[in-house]
Amino acid sequence: MPPPKPPPDPPRSNDPVDERAIAAQVPRLRRYAAALAGNLSDADDLVQDCIEKALANRHTLRDVSRLGGWLLSILHNLHVSGLRWRRRRGPEVPVEDLADDLALSAAPADRAEVRDFVRAFNRLSEEHRAVLLLTGLEGLSYREAAEVLGVPVGTVMSRLARARERLRVLMDGGTEQAVRRVK
Amino acid sequence: MNTEPGAPVTEADLHAWMDGELPEERHAEVERHLAGDPELARRFERYRAQRALLNGAFGPLIDRPLPAALAPPYSRGREGVRPRRRLSPLRMLAAAAVLLVFLAGGAGGWWLRGWTGGAAGGGAAFVADAVAAHRVFVVEVRHPVEVGADQEEHLVGWLSKRLGKPLRAPRLAGQGYDLVGGRLLSDAQGPAAQLMYQDAAGRRITLYIRPATGAPDTSFRFAQNGNVQAFYWRDNGLAWAVTGDLDRVTLSAIAEEVYGALNS
CATH class of the missing domain: 1.10.10.10 (Winged helix-like DNA-binding domain superfamily/Winged helix DNA-binding domain)
Incomplete structure (x- = not known):
């Protein structure tokens, strides 16, 4: 009897995360950002910045299964630094x-x-x-x-x-x- | 949070219990504690209701269509050039107009479901008829309408009678458009009406109306065919389409005006 075929390689978890994996998280990120920021336009800016930052730093993510939390923490940091910046500029009129x-x-x-x-x-x-x-x-x-x-x-x-x-x-x-x- | 059995129940234990983070062996104790303190139990019931509302209110955001900037591919041009949104007055106006459409029509979600089937047929077929009629008649120089705006009362009475529903010709002067007149048309579903409006520059938009008795109301939907765009919806037994060769924001403001006029 031939030896059983080895199972296909599991996805290597140290492969850098690709665009598609990030894109799959975007609707969820946007929902979180909108609820956090209180409007969709600020949320879209935040998520866009978050995607850019994630792509630029994708090699630092060791474990791809933690992508969701990793993206959320990038977004969180962007939001906090954005708040500081906005506070200096004074309040903005809510867009919606x-x-x-x-x-x-x-x-x-x-x-x-x-x-x-x-x-x-x-x-x-x-x-x-x-x-x-x-x-x-x-x-x-x-x-x-x-x-x-x-x-x-x-x-x-x-x-x-x-x-x-x-x-x-x-x-x-x-x-x-x-x-x-x-x- | 206290993990040893027998320890006094703290506020943190109660939250951990609610969030499913309390070790199993402490559940009975926490539940006993709550049973003995109705006020505390009520407070945690409210927290539970909050969490349900949190999901009910924000949950549907996940289904909203994404703006182009958030859809892949992301790596267009390595420099990361992208148009940054700034809060220019124009943009705020545009956002406000889009919001008005939402407010007038009801945004997204569950109440779009009703379009398929129903007395008026599918939304796609309806808006295709509206756009076709728009293209045929807006270019008409000598006979753009059957009955002119000078006989508005007669026009509205006649079309109402043929459609079997009381109709109105909404005032769109606020958007710079005046009624030219209207005509009776027929499509696969039976009678339909077209009202035509024109602005000072001679640009024309049309409203296309068809009975949709028994079909549920819908929010605004958007369709585009070449340079012609349309907003369409169902309201109160009639299907409406506002069609024009205009940008989406301007047209949405007009659609909102039409909807507002019909529901005032």
Whole structure:
């Protein structure tokens, strides 16, 4: 009996990531960026910068299976440095109201709720938005979110607790529950 | 987060429990703790609802069509030359116009589904008829319309009767277009109406209207055929197409105006 054929080579994980792999992540990156930045035009700029930076640095990604998180952390860093830059220039006029836009793509019965939610969400700090999105929308574990944000896991947990409570009060009113020390 | 069984339940444990990060052996304890504190349980119910809303509100963004700059190939020209978007007043106006289309029509998603089938046939066939009729009649010098704007009341009454639906000729003076008149047409689905408008420079746009009884409303959709572009939608038992040899932003502003006039 001939020896069993060797299985085909698994994709080598140290191959540099190609455009197609990045492109496959773009819709997800754009969703995250839009929710974080609060509008689609800033999101598109962010994602475009992120793609450029990722392509320029693709050889530094050791493990291709971590591409998603790697892209998110590039985007996060770009966003943070962009914020600093924007703060110096003063506030900009929002180009569009993402809350209305998203409400209109929801079923009519859910529109008011979606609009109110997005408005409340946009009033959270960037830090709070990021941690809620990474864990709640992107499905990252605490550890993965900590890597993307470049902070310790404990910080992710305390930020998450505060962000949830803040958002609850923004949506429901009432007073913020003093979230006890989390650790 | 406390991992040893028997440790007091902390706020962090509760969040970790909700996020599926708490070790299995502590679940029962956390759940007991919550059961004994209805107010706390309510608060975490709200957090859970937040997370559902987060997904419901932002989740659909993943299906939005990507702008060309975000679609591969990315490595056009190594210098990375690309037109950087700057917030020029013109761009903001353009963005505002596009947004208005969204606001008027309902953006993307679930409510586009209704186009296939239905009483008015497919959207593609409809807009093809509208564009064909546009091409035939906008070039007409002597008889662009059957009934002129000087008899608007008669025109509207007649077309309403033939389409079996009350029709209106929206005012588009705000966009610089005045009604020239209209005509009755027939296509594979039966009667259809065309209204023609013209601006001071003699540029013409047409509205094409066909009954779509029983078919669900849709948001604005866009079609292009050569130099002619069209926005079309269904609203309140009628299918509408606004067609013109105009750039997309200008045409979308006109479509928005038409929609607004019909729903005011």
